[in-house]
Amino acid sequence: MKPKVFIARNVPKEVENYIAKHCIYDKWDRPELIPRDALLASLSDAEGLLTFGGKIDAELLDHAPKLKVVSTMSVGYNHFDLAAMKARGVMGTNTPDVLNETVADLIFALILASARRVTELDRYVKEGQWKRGNNQNLFGLDVHHKKLGIIGMGGIGEAVARRATWGFQMEVLYHNRSRKPAAESELGATYCSMDKLLQEADFIVLMTPLTPETQRLIGEREFGLMKPSAIFINASRGQTVDEQALISALEQKTIYGAGLDVFEREPISPDNPLLKLPNVITLPHIGSATSKTRFDMAMLAAQNMVAALNGHIPPQLVKELRA
Template sequence: MFGKLLQHSFRIFILSAKSQARSSARVRRYGKMSKPTIYLTRKLNSAAMKRLEEQCVVELWEGPDPVPRETLLSNIANKKGLCCLLTDRIDQEVLDAGTDLKVISTMSVGFDHLDLPAIRAKNIRIGYTPGVLKDATAELTMCLILATGRRLMEASKEAATGGWSSWSPFWMCGMGLLGKTVGVVGAGAVGSEVMRRVKPFRPKDLLYVNRTPRPDLEEELGAKQVELDELLATSDYVVACTSLNSDTQEMFNEEAFSKMKKTAIFVNSARGGVVDQDALIKALENETIGAAGLDVTTPEPLPLSSPLFKMKNCVILPHIGSATYTTRYAMAMLAVENLICGLKGEEMPEELKAK
C-alpha cells in the first residue's frame, strides 16, 4: 500500500512539474510577444535607452553617422515601431519594407523628412518633439543674429591671423539691434521666442509674418503682423523661423532677396529648404543684401567647396539649433514616450495629427 501511495505521489509530482514547465514556457513566450520589436536609427542617451528597452525589443544602428539606406530597408521588416531622426528619409520605399509598422516617432520638431501622405495612408501614427527645443533654438538664433550683425567670426579670424594691428575707429564695425527693424517669418514656437529675446535689445520695430495673427505677441511685445513684401522691404534683420512645406519651399529666392535692403542681414535657423541657396550666394556676391547667418543649409553637411564658406559676410553653423544637453535629452525622452504610448494604443504626449 505504501508503495502504491509513493507511486501515486510521484506521478502527481511529475504532472505538477510538467504543468509548471508549460506555464513557465507560456510566460516566457508571452513576455517576448508582449514586447514589440522596434528599430532605432541612432543610439540615444542612457535614460532614454533604458526606458525604451523596458518596453520594447530594440534593434538599432550604432554608427556615429546616419543609418545607411540599405541597412534601414533591410532591418525595418517585422518592426512595429520606428524611432528616427531628421536625417532619415521615411518614404514609400521604407514603408513597403516595414509592412508591420504601427508607429513612427521622430526626434525632431520638423517633419519634412517624412512622407506624411504615404504614412497616413497606412494608418501609421506619428510622434514628434515640438516645444522642448524652442528655447535652445531661439538662443542659437540670437547668437546668429549677433554674430552676423557684429561680424564676430570675421573679427575673431582677424585677431587670430594678425589682422588686428591696433584699435581703429571704424574697423570691424557692424550692425547692432538698437533702433533697427527685425522681421521674423514664422511666429510659431521658435519665432515667438526669438522675438521675446530680441525685444530687450530695443529694436525700433518687431514685424512678423504668420498664417494667423498673434495678438498675444502684439500685446506683449508690440509686434506687428505684416505681409511678406513689407517685412522684406523694411527689415534690417530678416529671420526665417518657418517650417518647411510646399508653401515655404525656397520662399527666400532671388525675388525675395531683391526686395531686401542692401544692408539687410538674413538669418535662417529653420530649414535649408526654405532658401534658394544659389540665389542666396548670388545675393551675397552681388551685395544685394549685407550678410547671412545660417544654421541650416542644403545639403547638410554643406560641401567644403561651397562658395558660402569663402565669404566674409556669411556665418555658417552645422545645424546646432537645439544642441544643448538638456534639450537633446528632453527630445530623446519625448520621442521614446511617443513611441511607447503609440504602440500601446494610448495618447501620445506629442502626436502629429492630420489637419
C-alpha cells in the same frame, strides 16, 4: 508580449532604459548614421521606429509590414511621406516645443555675430592683421533698438521675439499664416505682409517649416526688397531659400550679411561659395544641439512611440496624420 521596436540612432542610456520598460528593442549603436540598407533590414518585425531623419517612404514601409509608428527626434518631419504613411495607417510623431528656447538662443547668436562680424574679426585677430590706427574697417551694426522681422511666428519665433523685445528693445514685425494676438499684446509685435517686413526690417529671421508652399520662399525678388544694411538669418530649412539668389545677394552686397544654420544640401559642399564669403556665418545645423535639449527630444520621441504602441494617441502626433 511587449511590442518590438528599432532605435535607429544612439540615444541616452536613460531613454534606452525607458524604452526597455515598455518594449523589446534592437538598436543601431555605431556613431555613424545607419545606412539605408541596414535600416531596411532591421524593420521586418518592428512595430515602432525611433529615428532622427532619413526618408520614411513606401520602400521603407514595404520592409516594415508590422510598423505602427515612426517617432522622429526632430521638429521637422518633411522626411515623412505622409500620403504613404496615412495609406498604411502608420502614425508619425515629432518633438516640437522642447527645443524652442535653445534654437532661439542660437538665432540670437547668429544675429549678434553677424551684426558685429564676430567670426570675421576673430579670424582677423588670429591671422595677425590687427594693427594700431584707424579701425573704422572693423565697424559693425547695432542690434539694440533696431527692427526685427520674423517670417514664421511659431514657438521658436515667439521665443526670438521675447529676446528681441525685452533684451534689446527691438521693434518686432512678423508674417505668419495666422495672426498671433498674444505676441501682439505681450510683445508689441506687429503683423504685416511679407513684402512690408522685407522692406523695413534690419534683421530678417526665417523660421517656416518646409512645405511645398515654403520651398524657395525667399529668392531673388525677396532679397531685392531688403535693405542694403539688412542681415538675413535662416535656422529653419535650407530649401526654404534659393541658395544661388542668396549667394548673389551677398556677393553683390544687395544685403549686408547672413547667418545660416541650414543649407540646401547638408553637409554643405566644400566648394560652396558661401564658405568663402566674409559676410556670412555658416554653422553645421546645430539649432537644438545642447546636451539637455537633445536629451529632452530623445525622451519625448520615446514617449511618443510608447504611447502609440500602447493604444494611446501620442502627445505629438503630426497634424496631417490625425484622424
